[in-house]
Amino acid sequence: MLTLATTLILRQDKFGKLPDGKRLERIKKSPNYRDGEFQNIHHTPALSEDASYYGVTGHVHKKFLCVRFLRNEHFASSEA
Numbered sequence: 194m195l196t197l198a199t200t201l202i203l204r205q206d207k208f209g210k211l212p213d214g215k216r217l218e219r220i221k222k223s224p225n226y227r228d229g230e231f232q233n234i235h236h237t238p239a240l241s242e243d244a245s246y247y248g249v250t251g252h253v254h255k256k257f258l259c260v261r262f263l264r265n266e267h268f269a270s271s272e273a
Contacts, residue, residue: 202208212220225231
């Protein structure tokens with residue numbers, strides 16, 4: 194039900210409608226708009242130079258696995 198509601202809300206024109214008319218012309222005049230898309234003024238990598246995707250998300254996975262392990266241990270000890 195929540196997925197359906199979210200989908201219906203996000204499919205409205207105000208969420209992701211392509212620009213047209215005056216708005217599109219204003220966008221095209223922007224100095225940061227080149228080759229059909231906006232360009233960042235400064236170099237903005239997805240990750241810092243010394244980071245990795247695992248390093249960014251790994252702690253979340255470790256915490257999740259630890260919580261699952263502890264819950265299983267708790268249930269196993271309470272069944273005895």
